[in-house]
Amino acid sequence: MVDSKNNFATTPDPQAFVQIQSLSKDFDEFKAVDQVNLDIRKGELFAILGGSGCGKSTLLRMLAGLETPTSGRIIVDGDDITDWPAYDRPINMMFQSYALFPHMTVEKNIAYGLRKQGIERSEIDRRVQRMLELVQLGGFAKRKPNRLSGGEKQRVALARALIKNPKLLLLDEPLAALDKKLREQTQFELMNLQDELGITFIVVTHDQEEAMTLATRIAVMKEGQFVQTGTPAQIYEYPKNRFVANFIGTINIFDATVVELDDSGLTAKLDHSEILMKAHTDSAASTGDKVGIAVRPEKISISKQLPMGENITTAKGVVLDLAYYGNYSIYRVKTESGLMVQVSAQNRQRSSEHVVEWDDEVYLSWEQGSSIVLLE
Amino acid sequence: MKRQSTALLSMLCFGFAFLYIPIFLLIAYSFNDSRLISVWGGFSTRWYSALFANEQIIDAALLSLQVAVVSATVATIFGTLAGLALTRMGKFRGRLFFTGIVAAPLVMPEVITGLSLLLLFVSLQELIGWPATRGVTTITIAHITFSMAYVTVIVQSRMLSMDRSLEEAGMDLGGRPFQVFLDITLPIISPAMISGWLLAFTISLDDLVIASFVSGAGSNTLPMVIFSKVKLGVTPDINALATLIILAVSIGVAVAGWIMLRQNRSLS
Numbered sequence: 262m263v264d265s266k267n268n269f270a271t272t273p274d275p276q277a278f279v280q281i282q283s284l285s286k287d288f289d290e291f292k293a294v295d296q297v298n299l300d301i302r303k304g305e306l307f308a309i310l311g312g313s314g315c316g317k318s319t320l321l322r323m324l325a326g327l328e329t330p331t332s333g334r335i336i337v338d339g340d341d342i343t344d345w346p347a348y349d350r351p352i353n354m355m356f357q358s359y360a361l362f363p364h365m366t367v368e369k370n371i372a373y374g375l376r377k378q379g380i381e382r383s384e385i386d387r388r389v390q391r392m393l394e395l396v397q398l399g400g401f402a403k404r405k406p407n408r409l410s411g412g413e414k415q416r417v418a419l420a421r422a423l424i425k426n427p428k429l430l431l432l433d434e435p436l437a438a439l440d441k442k443l444r445e446q447t448q449f450e451l452m453n454l455q456d457e458l459g460i461t462f463i464v465v466t467h468d469q470e471e472a473m474t475l476a477t478r479i480a481v482m483k484e485g486q487f488v489q490t491g492t493p494a495q496i497y498e499y500p501k502n503r504f505v506a507n508f509i510g511t512i513n514i515f516d517a518t519v520v521e522l523d524d525s526g527l528t529a530k531l532d533h534s535e536i537l538m539k540a541h542t543d544s545a546a547s548t549g550d551k552v553g554i555a556v557r558p559e560k561i562s563i564s565k566q567l568p569m570g571e572n573i574t575t576a577k578g579v580v581l582d583l584a585y586y587g588n589y590s591i592y593r594v595k596t597e598s599g600l601m602v603q604v605s606a607q608n609r610q611r612s613s614e615h616v617v618e619w620d621d622e623v624y625l626s627w628e629q630g631s632s633i634v635l636l637e
Numbered sequence: 638m639k640r641q642s643t644a645l646l647s648m649l650c651f652g653f654a655f656l657y658i659p660i661f662l663l664i665a666y667s668f669n670d671s672r673l674i675s676v677w678g679g680f681s682t683r684w685y686s687a688l689f690a691n692e693q694i695i696d697a698a699l700l701s702l703q704v705a706v707v708s709a710t711v712a713t714i715f716g717t718l719a720g721l722a723l724t725r726m727g728k729f730r731g732r733l734f735f736t737g738i739v740a741a742p743l744v745m746p747e748v749i750t751g752l753s754l755l756l757l758f759v760s761l762q763e764l765i766g767w768p769a770t771r772g773v774t775t776i777t778i779a780h781i782t783f784s785m786a787y788v789t790v791i792v793q794s795r796m797l798s799m800d801r802s803l804e805e806a807g808m809d810l811g812g813r814p815f816q817v818f819l820d821i822t823l824p825i826i827s828p829a830m831i832s833g834w835l836l837a838f839t840i841s842l843d844d845l846v847i848a849s850f851v852s853g854a855g856s857n858t859l860p861m862v863i864f865s866k867v868k869l870g871v872t873p874d875i876n877a878l879a880t881l882i883i884l885a886v887s888i889g890v891a892v893a894g895w896i897m898l899r900q901n902r903s904l905s
Contacts, residue, residue, distance in 0.1 A: 348813055356802045360803050
């Protein structure tokens with residue numbers, strides 16, 4: 262059994278720019294953040310992903326200095342900043358509500374951080390001007406925040422947080438308040454900006470798609486702890502447990518019992534049926550263990566003919582539901598053994614009629630290597 | 638539809654008439670030439686000249702204004718501090734109790750407030766010899782005491798509706814707590830403070846009961862003078878005075894309303 266609690270406490274990264282060491286925050290009896298360890302390198306775009314109440318915002322607020330940790334240390338660029346007040350930290354934050362000062366113009370909002378540093382007026386004007394251009398708000402300098410659209414507000418908030426050239430920029434749900442089109446566009450702008458400035462970003466989000474597309478690395482958080490840390494592909498393709506597998510994307514999970522182990526992996530028998538599934542695994546499972554065999558919907562192929570091949574798992578079933586999205590379709594298939602399986606398939610051939618229809622008898626198949634063995 | 642709207646309209650007219658006809662009558666009669674209050678004797682402005690010649694009334698008006706300005710200003714400062722303490726200091730011991738006692742003067746009958754303040758001043762005088770006489774000082778203190786409650790409530794509700802992250806953003810950008818208070822919090826709660834001040838000012842200007850309890854010989858506020866004059870029979874110069882007060886209050890309310898409308902528009 263892998264111990265999820267102490268998995269990240271080991272091996273500090275010598276190149277770490279931000280180091281979070283066994284950081285905890287208790288609210289009375291409730292552990293909002295529980296012994297979190299994390300190393301982030303310079304220039305990374307790191308995402309903390311989790312549902313509401315998982316402690317991700319508390320963690321971010323501790324980094325910003327808006328919340329005092331119960332225990333643990335925060336080190337940024339070699340300085341232990343755990344006890345520094347928010348206003349002395351080389352860290353800036355973009356708030357979820359943007360928190361633009363309503364009585365100040367765009368220009369004054371952006372200049373606020375520099376004014377508090379006591380920088381010369383002409384220097385402030387120059388830097389604000391450059392920042393306005395960077396976020397493409399050249400003509401908005403004299404406007405008040407209430408006369409800006411959601412996307413414009415978001416860019417002002419970003420400019421205001423970036424103007425002091427922080428060592429670390431924290432973004433709390435940066436895209437949550439934008440509509441879908443704007444979100445996609447802003448996402449790329451954010452990535453380009455981060456690339457251009459080379460500032461280390463930490464993004465907190467509940468939206469797995471946002472985390473996947475933005476981040477170079479993701480930590481999945483649950484009940485105050487990191488469940489898994491890795492690149493988006495690692496987390497998607499090799500989820501550590503059921504929680505991560507379910508949280509990121511869609512997945513079919515079948516309860517099974519290990520019946521045989523060999524060099525290439527294991528064979529498991531699905532519960533309540535006689536189907537045997539083969540899967541690769543590196544984890545230490547033994548015969549008789551209860552496991553989950555998981556397969557992503559896009560790894561499964563659907564066809565009307567019985568597929569042939571080595572090392573594949575096949576199942577026969579009936580299409581119950583079909584959703585057509587244009588570029589792809591999603592099928593819900595009930596297999597002969599009564600399992601519900603979700604399959605997604607690209608619509609490669611142009612056709613106004615579905616190749617596979619409702620109530621069609623189909624064969625599902627996937628390669629042995631696509632199956633993920635989940636021990637917990 | 639048509640009938641219903643006629644009924645609604647007449648109800649509206651009746652309501653407004655009920656509220657405003659007495660005031661318009663009062664204004665009209667202030668220009669009445671006759672000495673008798675209820676008999677029209679032609680147009681005249683002579684009661685206005687009579688009013689400005691009446692030193693008792695002028696002195697009382699000046700005293701009332703002075704008390705109102707000082708007490709409203711002090712009440713706004715204290716009330717704002719209390720409002721901040723109740724919303725920004727977290728759950729300190731006795732917060733609920735403090736909320737309760739801050740709001741108590743709002744529901745306390747004025748007679749009781751006045752009587753208890755009088756008792757306080759009398760016993761203070763016996764114990765420490767201050768206040769030596771009752772007059773402007775005691776009236777001002779009494780007015781601060783109970784108008785502060787109104788300011789507290791107004792500021793408190795504004796603070797509660799204010800996005801907490803605005804202050805956090807200020808700190809995050811390098812503002813020390815007091816600077817953030819001056820740069821961010823104060824401008825945002827200023828409409829509440831202005832309306833609190835205006836309310837405190839009006840309450841003070843209008844108060845008869847409490848002032849009667851805590852004032853001493855020779856220091857009479859305007860409501861006290863008017864009330865004592867009315868007991869001897871209403872003279873038309875009181876109508877003239879009332880007209881001037883109505884005018885001043887209308888202008889004040891209009892200006893305050895305009896300021897707050899503008900502020901709210903830029904904050905929403």
